[in-house]
Amino acid sequence: MWITLLVMAVAVSLEPFRVGMTVLMINRPRPARQLLAFLTGGFAMGIAVGLVALFLLRPALGGSDSTLPVVQIVVGAVLLVNAALVVAGVWSRGLDAANLTESRFGPLTARARRVLEGRSLWTATVAGLGIALPSVDYLAALALIAASGAATTVQLGALLVFNVVAFALVEIPLLCYLVAPHRTRAALSALYDWLRAQGRRGVGALLAVAGGVLLAVGLAGLG
Template structure:
């Protein structure tokens, strides 16, 4: 469970949108507080959703259809499909933003402008809400939760696995938060460079990582049937 789980958490941590939001928080007024509020919101949502899903899925362990090999195969197949979509650019952020046309386009453009103005403000509540939003359950997070539950480990170990997943998934928020204390300008520049690279090339690496984990889980699952 642990190696696939950590690999999935690394893939989540490299999401360009998550890193882009971290860059944005570092460029707001009071960046340390903004980033801390963003991280707190993300952890709160991630752990709350995780604990809820874990305890909802635990009763299913008694079912003959919910065994670790079956879950590994299912999660592996989901990760392979997700990797293909990431590689194809379906989940790529920052796709070209040509000037919107039509009434609907103008409406979305206005909403986007207001959202950018809100995010550029000073409110720590905005940072916290942004953290809550970025940690809403995604395909890979739900797959990781299914893997944790199917492991059959004790409640304490499963909660520890959940906490570890979130710590690794938010590593590129936590590390800049610490680095900013020592070298704020260098931290901003390095993170902005990483964000630009991930937008341009990084999705291929993330897709490859997800595909490798998916293949490993499929192999382990088939062997365990």
């Protein structure tokens, strides 16, 4: 479970939209506080959703030996489909939110941009809450944890580790900014530009690896 879970968490952390929001936060007034508020909102949402899902899924899945391979196969298939959609660009995970809204909503975009570029810490917190709303990847990770049959403390630990890794590209820039703000801002912007240009294939590959491993392990467990 752990290796697959970590691969899935890394794939989530490299989503260009997530990195783009981090770039936005680090370019707002009082960047360290903005990043901390953004991280707090995202982490709170991720943990809260995870706790609810795990306690609802555990009774349904039961964590039995016969159930776990089925869940692994289903989650693996979902991740493979997700990887194909990401690589094909059907799910444009790297879209710039500002560009998307500007093409559709006109004057409303300017107002939204002013809010995002302002100094309010509440805006950063709400943005963090929004970025951590459950995605297909996160729900698949929660299903994997719930079906593992591990003790409650182990499942809670897995949930915590997943979120720590998934928000690594918020946590690391926050720490680095305190030491070298200009270098951190430049490096993060360069990473975002690279992910927008090339990251779709990388994220898709990570998801495909995780999905393939889960599918193989699940099929082997049925035998």
